[in-house]
Amino acid sequence: MSTQPPGPRTVHSWSLERLVFFSDAVFAIAITLLVLPLTEVQFTDVNLGRELLRLWPELLSFVMSFAVIGNYWVAHHRMFRHIVDVDARLVWLNFGFLLVIAFLPFPTAVLGEHGDTTPAAVLYAGAMSLTGFTSATMWAHASYRGRLVHPALDRRAVRYLQLRSLVVPATFVPSIGVAFLSPVAAWFLWLAAFPLLGLVRRLGGR
Amino acid sequence: MSTQPPGPRTVHSWSLERLVFFSDAVFAIAITLLVLPLTEVQFTDVNLGRELLRLWPELLSFVMSFAVIGNYWVAHHRMFRHIVDVDARLVWLNFGFLLVIAFLPFPTAVLGEHGDTTPAAVLYAGAMSLTGFTSATMWAHASYRGRLVHPALDRRAVRYLQLRSLVVPATFVPSIGVAFLSPVAAWFLWLAAFPLLGLVRRLGGR
Amino acid sequence: MSTQPPGPRTVHSWSLERLVFFSDAVFAIAITLLVLPLTEVQFTDVNLGRELLRLWPELLSFVMSFAVIGNYWVAHHRMFRHIVDVDARLVWLNFGFLLVIAFLPFPTAVLGEHGDTTPAAVLYAGAMSLTGFTSATMWAHASYRGRLVHPALDRRAVRYLQLRSLVVPATFVPSIGVAFLSPVAAWFLWLAAFPLLGLVRRLGGR
Amino acid sequence: MSTQPPGPRTVHSWSLERLVFFSDAVFAIAITLLVLPLTEVQFTDVNLGRELLRLWPELLSFVMSFAVIGNYWVAHHRMFRHIVDVDARLVWLNFGFLLVIAFLPFPTAVLGEHGDTTPAAVLYAGAMSLTGFTSATMWAHASYRGRLVHPALDRRAVRYLQLRSLVVPATFVPSIGVAFLSPVAAWFLWLAAFPLLGLVRRLGGR
Numbered sequence: 001m002s003t004q005p006p007g008p009r010t011v012h013s014w015s016l017e018r019l020v021f022f023s024d025a026v027f028a029i030a031i032t033l034l035v036l037p038l039t040e041v042q043f044t045d046v047n048l049g050r051e052l053l054r055l056w057p058e059l060l061s062f063v064m065s066f067a068v069i070g071n072y073w074v075a076h077h078r079m080f081r082h083i084v085d086v087d088a089r090l091v092w093l094n095f096g097f098l099l100v101i102a103f104l105p106f107p108t109a110v111l112g113e114h115g116d117t118t119p120a121a122v123l124y125a126g127a128m129s130l131t132g133f134t135s136a137t138m139w140a141h142a143s144y145r146g147r148l149v150h151p152a153l154d155r156r157a158v159r160y161l162q163l164r165s166l167v168v169p170a171t172f173v174p175s176i177g178v179a180f181l182s183p184v185a186a187w188f189l190w191l192a193a194f195p196l197l198g199l200v201r202r203l204g205g206r
Numbered sequence: 207m208s209t210q211p212p213g214p215r216t217v218h219s220w221s222l223e224r225l226v227f228f229s230d231a232v233f234a235i236a237i238t239l240l241v242l243p244l245t246e247v248q249f250t251d252v253n254l255g256r257e258l259l260r261l262w263p264e265l266l267s268f269v270m271s272f273a274v275i276g277n278y279w280v281a282h283h284r285m286f287r288h289i290v291d292v293d294a295r296l297v298w299l300n301f302g303f304l305l306v307i308a309f310l311p312f313p314t315a316v317l318g319e320h321g322d323t324t325p326a327a328v329l330y331a332g333a334m335s336l337t338g339f340t341s342a343t344m345w346a347h348a349s350y351r352g353r354l355v356h357p358a359l360d361r362r363a364v365r366y367l368q369l370r371s372l373v374v375p376a377t378f379v380p381s382i383g384v385a386f387l388s389p390v391a392a393w394f395l396w397l398a399a400f401p402l403l404g405l406v407r408r409l410g411g412r
Numbered sequence: 413m414s415t416q417p418p419g420p421r422t423v424h425s426w427s428l429e430r431l432v433f434f435s436d437a438v439f440a441i442a443i444t445l446l447v448l449p450l451t452e453v454q455f456t457d458v459n460l461g462r463e464l465l466r467l468w469p470e471l472l473s474f475v476m477s478f479a480v481i482g483n484y485w486v487a488h489h490r491m492f493r494h495i496v497d498v499d500a501r502l503v504w505l506n507f508g509f510l511l512v513i514a515f516l517p518f519p520t521a522v523l524g525e526h527g528d529t530t531p532a533a534v535l536y537a538g539a540m541s542l543t544g545f546t547s548a549t550m551w552a553h554a555s556y557r558g559r560l561v562h563p564a565l566d567r568r569a570v571r572y573l574q575l576r577s578l579v580v581p582a583t584f585v586p587s588i589g590v591a592f593l594s595p596v597a598a599w600f601l602w603l604a605a606f607p608l609l610g611l612v613r614r615l616g617g618r
Numbered sequence: 619m620s621t622q623p624p625g626p627r628t629v630h631s632w633s634l635e636r637l638v639f640f641s642d643a644v645f646a647i648a649i650t651l652l653v654l655p656l657t658e659v660q661f662t663d664v665n666l667g668r669e670l671l672r673l674w675p676e677l678l679s680f681v682m683s684f685a686v687i688g689n690y691w692v693a694h695h696r697m698f699r700h701i702v703d704v705d706a707r708l709v710w711l712n713f714g715f716l717l718v719i720a721f722l723p724f725p726t727a728v729l730g731e732h733g734d735t736t737p738a739a740v741l742y743a744g745a746m747s748l749t750g751f752t753s754a755t756m757w758a759h760a761s762y763r764g765r766l767v768h769p770a771l772d773r774r775a776v777r778y779l780q781l782r783s784l785v786v787p788a789t790f791v792p793s794i795g796v797a798f799l800s801p802v803a804a805w806f807l808w809l810a811a812f813p814l815l816g817l818v819r820r821l822g823g824r
Contacts, residue, residue: 018230018283024636025234028643032651032720033238037245039655039727049737052728063717070713077636088407095276099269102238109245110258119255201706224436224489231440239444243451294613301482305475308444315451316464325461430642430695437646445650449657500819507688511681514650521657522670531667 015086019094023076026098030105031069034062037109058112061124064190065108068168069101071197072131075164079139082157085148093141097134103127121179121186125172128190132169136162160203167200168193221292225300229282232304236311237275240268243315264318267330270396271314274374275307277403278337281370285345288363291354299347303340309333327385327392331378334396338375342368366409373406374399427498431506435488438510442517443481446474449521470524473536476602477520480580481513483609484543487576491551494569497560505553509546515539533591533598537584540602544581548574572615579612580605633704637712641694644716648723649687652680655727676730679742682808683726686786687719689815690749693782697757700775703766711759715752721745739797739804743790746808750787754780778821785818786811 038058043051076097083090107120107127114120142148143158171193179186244264249257282303289296313326313333320326348354349364377399385392450470455463488509495502519532519539526532554560555570583605591598656676661669694715701708725738725745732738760766761776789811797804
């Protein structure tokens with residue numbers, strides 16, 4: 001933080017810096033809070049081994065949500081590498097996105113405990129899809145006609161980041177329908193999202 | 207962090223930097239902890255769908271508090287964009303403000319579970335009003351006779367930031383009276399605060 | 413973060429920066445977690461007003477602990493303003509100090525619920541005293557023969573920071589004895605610590 | 619954050635900076651959440667003293683986990699002091715490592731409550747070992763043929779950091795076998811890890 005007069009350059013870069021910092025902190029807290037439902041489970045001394053093994057759905061939903069939040073953190077980071085300016089709308093779209101990220105510990109906890117039920121799977125798939133849509137909206141606003149991004153950014157990179165935000169909804173939205181037939185089938189569909197994400201990452205370069 | 211001698215300039219800018227960083231972290235943690243009461247609700251497998259739908263007051267109070275904390279984060283950010291110096295009193299007024307921000311998960315949790323009762327609505331409205339008053343006090347201290355702000359800052363911007371801090375109390379203080387008559391009416395009043403906030407933001411420029 | 417070769421200067425300043433950042437984050441999280449015991453209280457709809465009012469000991473212990481952590485954050489910040497180098501021992505002494513800070517939500521929660529009992533008051537006073545002793549130890553290590561501090565730092569500032577760390581134990585250690593006679597009397601002694609702290613701050617300049 | 623074109627140098631250093639910041643935040647949150655199981659214990663007024671004293675296993679597991687996370691934070695910090703570039707794989711290996719760090723509050727809570735049982739000791743020792751393996755994998759990737767590290771980094775420092783990551787598994791993996799015979803013996807083995815860590819630190823220089 002400098003003591004220079006708050007000219008446009010200083011203001012924008014400071015606003016960007018605080019926005020990115022604040023977002024990183026929310027990502028870090030949300031990803032770390034995912035473990036809390038696990039710490040609150042009550043066990044008995046006698047059957048502890050078996051009770052721990054029965055926690056695998058909680059554990060799997062913890063890992064899936066960790067990977068999804070991690071993935072969006074990387075996507076957010078790639079977007080903001082190209083963003084050089086900030087307006088009020090970007091701030092609020094970013095808050096909308098962070099609201100969904102901060103909300104994820106809830107569907108994760110519900111899925112961990114009630115993963116074989118349709119409502120838990122629908123809630124989880126819905127929340128996961130929302131992260132993609134809010135992320136894509138934010139990027140659409142920032143990149144539209146090069147509004148807030150660096151002038152040298154090429155169209156391919158813009159489209160790649162848009163596509164990347166939508167890979168998660170591309171598997172999670174259909175899974176909402178699947179969850180009404182079989183919640184377990186929805187889990188398999190979600191696990192299929194991770195190789196797909198890896199593929200999109202590879203196509204888009206580093 | 208430089209290894210320069212701690213001259214006045216360095217000291218102030220480092221103090222400012224740590225103060226802003228610390229405040230951002232408290233904002234980020236408080237906003238992310240809002241979800242915890244949701245993750246602690248106990249559900250049954252059989253009625254999960256209906257039980258989730260019945261959580262809408264918890265969800266709505268989560269979103270409202272998220273928006274209010276987000277709004278104060280933006281206001282804090284705008285204030286500290288103009289603040290170029292820091293004194294002991296600013297540090298303590300900022301702590302008072304952060305105490306109220308860090309407290310908000312409590313009234314939010316109470317409102318989510320007991321939103322149709324007068325005490326929950328009064329507690330929520332009181333806490334929300336306090337954020338505005340402490341924020342306004344901090345800004346009054348910093349901007350009084352240009353004490354801690356950049357010399358080039360004009361009076362209109364000073365008054366705008368003062369006004370902006372007080373928009374939230376302007377709807378939440380009257381709602382305390384309303385809550386004694388009807389807690390539900392208080393909710394409607396709060397939801398009206400958001401367009402009002404948007405209006406004030408628009409009047410004040412970016 | 414620069415891509416320069418990791419010469420001594422770069423290394424020290426980066427180590428310092430990460431240490432300060434990490435400490436600030438632990439302070440911010442510990443201070444914000446203080447609210448959690450409040451959010452976990454179960455209320456009834458019918459007696460909510462009375463039940464909320466009966467929470468004043470929880471609220472008071474929340475505010476006291478917030479003020480003490482805030483006070484140590486300021487003291488930490490003042491120490492690290494003068495520290496220009498870092499060694500392994502400082503890192504570990506700082507971890508010991510942060511362990512006590514991160515532990516504080518526990519005695520605060522116990523005091524809030526069982527504040528009129530001797531064990532709760534002793535636990536609280538003991539933990540609070542420990543923060544002062546670990547803080548003083550860290551500063552003694554850093555400032556001893558000017559080991560890690562800026563050469564221009566004068567002896568008065570060194571002694572002032574030492575004194576300041578010990579003001580909290582100066583009231584909390586005697587209160588351990590008092591708590592065995594009357595836990596309520598211990599509360600009054602603690603509240604007396606705050607004006608004392610203010611006095612020491614004033615004597616030491618800004 | 620600068621407004622320069624995102625040339626390779628800027629991009630790498632910013633990516634590094636956000637990665638390190640994000641990791642520090644996860645470390646800080648995980649280390650501070652360790653206290654939560656303690657704050658959730660229910661006590662009675664009458665036997666509070668005795669109930670608090672009976673919490674020593676919770677307290678000891680809190681301190682051990684705090685020390686282990688602190689140790690890995692220092693190791694992470696030392697690694698990233700030498701890392702000057704970042705690739706997608708490093709980002710994901712770092713996420714894998716952070717997943718284990720963020721998971722630690724769970725085995726810590728289980729150990730605190732059921733520390734005299736084999737499953738709790740096995741879970742704890744397994745999780746602790748995993749931190750070491752993921753940390754070592756990350757460093758192996760970064761340092762292999764000098765891929766992402768500073769060219770001036772010598773081989774001894776590379777090997778030292780590898781060794782250091784593996785000290786924790788070196789005691790925790792054997793303790794898994796010991797825990798099947800006697801969980802209490804496993805505790806003693808873990809406590810022996812700390813002097814061992816200190817020794818390795820001393821051998822490796824500052």
